[in-house]
Amino acid sequence: MLVMKKSIWFVINPISGVRRKDDLPELIHEHLDHTQFDYLIKSTSHKGHAIDIAKNAIANNIDIVCAVGGDGSVHEIGTTLIGSKTKLAIIPIGSGNGLARHMHIPLSVKKAIICINESKEISMDTVLVNNQPFLGVGGYGFDALIAKKFDEHKKRGLWTYVKLILKEFLRYNPINISIDANGQVKKLPVMLCTLANTSEFGNGFIFSPKSDATDGKVELFLLKPFSFWRLPGIAIRFITGRSENSSYTEVLSFDHATIRMSQQLAHYDGEPSTTNGVLKIKVVPRSLHILIGK
Numbered sequence: 376m377l378v379m380k381k382s383i384w385f386v387i388n389p390i391s392g393v394r395r396k397d398d399l400p401e402l403i404h405e406h407l408d409h410t411q412f413d414y415l416i417k418s419t420s421h422k423g424h425a426i427d428i429a430k431n432a433i434a435n436n437i438d439i440v441c442a443v444g445g446d447g448s449v450h451e452i453g454t455t456l457i458g459s460k461t462k463l464a465i466i467p468i469g470s471g472n473g474l475a476r477h478m479h480i481p482l483s484v485k486k487a488i489i490c491i492n493e494s495k496e497i498s499m500d501t502v503l504v505n506n507q508p509f510l511g512v513g514g515y516g517f518d519a520l521i522a523k524k525f526d527e528h529k530k531r532g533l534w535t536y537v538k539l540i541l542k543e544f545l546r547y548n549p550i551n552i553s554i555d556a557n558g559q560v561k562k563l564p565v566m567l568c569t570l571a572n573t574s575e576f577g578n579g580f581i582f583s584p585k586s587d588a589t590d591g592k593v594e595l596f597l598l599k600p601f602s603f604w605r606l607p608g609i610a611i612r613f614i615t616g617r618s619e620n621s622s623y624t625e626v627l628s629f630d631h632a633t634i635r636m637s638q639q640l641a642h643y644d645g646e647p648s649t650t651n652g653v654l655k656i657k658v659v660p661r662s663l664h665i666l667i668g669k
Contacts, residue, residue, distance in 0.1 A: 381438040383407075383464070383491070385416045386428050386452060388444030391469045399443060399466075399484065406488040412439075419448070429455035437461055439666065441491065445469015446511075446577060450644035453663060454508045457501050462664040464491050470525075470533065471577020471645055474511040477588070478573075479668030490668050498661035499588040502572050504654050509643035510663065511573040511588075515636055515650065516598070517547055517566050518576065522642035533578050549600045556595070556632035567598035568636065570656065574616075577645065581616040583626065591660045595627040595634075630658045 385403055389396050400416050407414060419425050425442070429452045432440045440456060441464035442448040453463045453474075466487040467475035481487050501508050514522065524539045549564040571583035571594040583594045601609065601623050612618045619626055634654040641648045 378410075380413045381411060382436075383412050383414045383439040383441060384428065384432050384437055385414060385441045385443050385466070386425050386448065387416060387418045388425065388442075388448040388469075389418055391444035391448060394468055396468070399468075402484050403488060406485050406492075408492040411492065411494075419444075422447075423451065425451040426455050428452075429461075432456075433459045433461050439464050439491070441466055443468060446471050446473055446645040449474050450510060450646050453510045453644075453665070454501070457508055457659070457663050460664070462496060462666055464666040466491075469577075470536070473575050473577035474573055474644065476575060476577065476579070477511065477586075478665065480666075481668060491666055493669075494666060495669065496664055496666050497589060499663050499665050500572060500591060500593075501659045501662045502570060502593050503657045503659055504570070504641075504643070505650065507643065507648070508659070509570075509572070511571075511644050512576060513570040513641065513643050515552075515568045515634075515638070515641050515654070516550055517544070518569055519640040519642045519647070520547065522645050523640060523647040525645075526647045536578065544606065545603060551637040552597075553635040554595065554627065554632060555634070556627055556629040561627075563597070564600055565597050566600055567596060568634070569596045569598075570594070571596050572658075580613045582613055582618045584616040584619065585626075589661065591658055592628050592630050593656065593658050595629070595632070597625040597627070599623045599625070629656075632656045 417428055429440050439462045442452040443466040456463050465475045465480050521539050551564050552568050554561045571586040572588050574583050574586045575581040583596045586594045639649045641650045
């Protein structure tokens with residue numbers, strides 16, 4: 376019996392992360408199951424190019440689009456595929472790889488390709504903020520500032536994040552927010568005001584360990600102001616997935632809410648953005664098909 380092969384486009388971002396990229400086509404050819412898939416490799420040439428490729432894939436009824444890059448590439452492709460039949464796959468070669476880590480997708484290119492061969496998939500929730508979608512994390516406090524500084528920086532990688540955090544922390548002023556969720560209004564100053572559809576920023580920094588991208592809800596993680604000498608202890612809590620146990624943190628869970636804040640800086644899946652200071656938040660249940668790890 377003739378079995379129809381699935382079509383898959385690999386979209387490579389040549390500037391993601393710090394690893395070399397010239398071996399990627401060979402690795403894809405070597406480890407992809409050719410009895411299951413017909414494939415094409417496409418490279419992006421500028422920011423936003425992956426969006427055009429993903430739209431083209433939907434128009435051509437391509438079964439899977441694989442983001443070969445970091446959180447920015449995953450964000451561009453994944454948000455474009457929302458509501459379509461085309462599935463998202465990820466080969467994580469970026470600096471943070473937050474969504475890939477949450478979905479147990481291996482950081483090894485070979486193992487990530489084998490993961491695609493195994494074709495385990497879920498339908499995950501996505502989140503709309505003022506009709507702008509994101510997949511994993513949306514932030515409006517200190518993380519938004521770091522995302523902006525990292526985007527402007529010439530060097531990639533974990534150590535660039537660490538240096539920026541240490542440099543910017545001492546001069547960062549908390550933002551004031553007002554949250555209207557679950558029939559209650561809460562006002563307070565915060566360092567972090569972060570929406571978590573998934574559990575981590577990337578690089579193993581797990582700030583919302585209970586977040587589940589299939590439960591129809593999003594968590595709002597709040598980190599209250601603290602002194603510099605407490606930073607190492609709080610960082611350790613992030614790394615070990617125990618951030619919720621700190622007296623400086625609070626987590627709210629909801630499917631829709633309104634947040635007002637004193638600043639306009641934002642990021643979505645690590646991509647810098649801006650807001651008008653008022654966030655209308657809505658979870659869109661099971662709106663993206665994604666291939667995941669075991």
